[in-house]
Amino acid sequence: MAGLYEIWQRAEVSRRLDVLSGFIAMCVAGDNDAQRRFNQLVVGADAALSASPPDLVVASEYLDELVWWAETEWADHPYRPVEARPDEADRQTRDYAKDLRHAALSVRVRDEMGRIELSLEVRFLALCRQPGLGCRIRQDVFYVAGRAAMALDLGHLEAAEREIRRMEQVGSVEPRQSSCG
CATH class of the missing domain: 1.20.1270 (Substrate Binding Domain Of Dnak; Chain:A; Domain 2)
Incomplete structure (x- = not known):
């Protein structure tokens, strides 16, 4: 079974990716070029997270690209997700980590x-x-x-x-x- 710290890191990237990808998917609807770019980034991040062992560095790079894109293109959008406060982010990440750990048992x-x-x-x-x-x-x-x-x-x-x-x-x-x- 993967180490707990690795599971936590993977859960943290997965949580942030899920939140941000939902927002960006909504924003790029109807723009084929933007949708293509979005799909490439999300598929790349998912592939890195699904690899055995997961490639957290590559997944984080894809996530950073999505964060940068959202911050530059939709900085003033009223529904752009902001990073959760540390306690809330940890609660959400804990749920993701429990699911990942659960699947490995x-x-x-x-x-x-x-x-x-x-x-x-x-x-x-x-x-x-x-x-x-x-x-x-x-x-x-x-x-x-x-x-x-x-x-x-x-x-x-x-x-x-x-x-x-x-x-x-x-x-x-x-x-x-x-x-x-």
Whole structure:
């Protein structure tokens, strides 16, 4: 399986390519020369991303050309996509990366990850619904649930299960007198 960093980079290029290519496709509709240029750039980027191993340098060069084209031709267009803020870009890239990683895993591993993910969600929601759960403990439950989700994202099933057990331990602690601010 490809390294996680490579999957992340590929997902980042794919995300940006998808967003920008949709916009440019709309802008070049009806202009045969522009459509031809657009198709060459997108096909080149897709081929580089689909290669084994993916050629991220070449794909990024095609993407840079599309970015430059959009910025010079349609700079004032009201629907020209702008780069997402870092947190939003990471959320979108994470979704792409999960899809790429998912495709590289065996059915058995995907099923096991699905089981653990469902377990995490059910147990997390059960803990959050407990009456009288203090603010500090609730924050700790959220934090440890995030660690379990991150372990799943990284493909570490044992670590995810360990964090789920830890989350349950944190959520079962008797609340102490404390204020949360």
